[in-house]
Amino acid sequence: MPPEGSVGVVSPKLAHFDEPIELKSGARLDSYDLAYETYGALNAARSNAVLVCHALNASHHVAGVYADDPENVGWWDNLIGPGKPVDTNRFFVIGVNNLGGCHGSTGPSSINPATGRPWGADFPVVTVDDWVQAQARLATRLGIERFAAVMGGSLGAMQALQWAISQPERVRHSIVIAAAPKLSAQNIAFNEVARQAITTDPDFHGGNYYSYGVVPRRGLRIARMIGHITYLSDDTMAEKFGRELREDTLKFNFDVEFQIESYLRHQADKFAERFDANTYLRITKALDYFDPAAACGGDLSATLKPAKAGFLLVSFTSDWRFSPARSREIIKALVDNRLGVSYAEIDAPHGHDAFLMDDPRYHNLIQTYFGNIVLQGPGT
């Protein structure tokens, strides 16, 4: 029996698209697959669908567990399920693995039909716009004209924001958590270190490592360590690890000594097992390129003019990656357009990763906001 509040055992589905997709880079994919999961049931009016967009390290496995892998709990399982803040008794929730991903959707590790070999380096660089375009096609395929809400944290929040801009008729509410309207130089710098770690790994082979039977594991591990440090706050690290040693005495060598080193190495090992380096490179690029205001000469208010959704924004005080000030940039643009928006700044210690935690102030807010979403006909 799954625990109370869980959507229980779920299974991923695959949607195949033969209609070519033109990407922002100018490249195009003639056909592609999107892996997705759904929880709850679409109502007769098709008005209760919620799209959950994933961030850097995640996938379409948002909630529940797999029958053959009961330990693999969806990444936002604490938020989504029967009776949970996003209540699957009421909403039909969709998680989708983005284009370029490595969890079932077409990506660099997929077979390129033109060559019969993995795409590798030839897989195009994808953007948030491209993801939204692909997600919109999946929505159409599933018979969803308009989402009750599109939501995400971090890079997922950027997709929720982009949806409101480029598909204004198709999203009633946009839930934008721990977001930024574009990356700062510091954000890009961290991404570049991660990319350098991967591309300079001798096992990278210019991105075509698949045919060599290796993966750039060292690079991927370092990339993950860098990323992980930016997701946590100094305080959380101090509280969780401090300067605690694994053994009582200093060893005066370069083995694992501090607990934080052990933790980072463990995280890095886990990640390198399950994530594709080419996907990681592309997702960090999608982050770097995200800048919807650029279409209007840097004017975010002008960019948001077409938006019609109601917005909920949440930031976390200890998030130094996408600080509350970054959310306030978005709020200003929303208020300039007199769009409906509520914003909460949660005083949580966990840093950027707070959006994945179950802080009651945060979850109560999401629950209350979703509770107010009226589900009538598709036009409401």
Next chain:
Amino acid sequence: MSASAAPGTRSGRSDFAAIAKWIKPNAQVLDLGCGDGSLLRHLKQARGVTGYGIEIDDARVLACVRNGVNVLQNDLESGLSGFESNSFDYVILSQTLQAVRHTERILKDMLRVGREGIVTFPNFGYWRHRLQILAGRMPVSKELPYEWYDTPNIHLFTIRDFQVYCRTHGVRILERLVMAGAKPVSVLPNLLGALAVFRFDAGSRA
């Protein structure tokens, strides 16, 4: 101290009706220290306003969301820099002014962002308050329901104080309503009035 810790009374809200009467239909309103959002909700229903509330307290932010009111969690003391000049018809500060640290700055900012400002505040000059002072105690009343040691109010003032402030700071008073309980007060307002509501603009500077 947070500027919007629901100082004074938010219950009963005899000032709501007055504010609603003054506000033009479909106006754009910013409510500073909006509490649980009930004023904005009232104005939305009665006047069809488009509004945003600013509130610092977690529980009240949640209450606003429950009330279906736009709320932005922020500390008033950090100013209104996130809002364009002259971008709202009215900026309201309801029973919060006496709890704000930077009084002058917030009043100035109200008239930068809004074409008009509306404040309501408990009148420290109310006769019941004066009697308690005469008796040697800090006043505690329906309008000032705090003991001296637990009050969020740091700038208590009278109706006359506010009028002098407006005269010396180039603020033009457009309308005034003084109340005791639910009843308007017209005679000796600074003595008989418990609650004051002012509507004002920047006068000739506007």
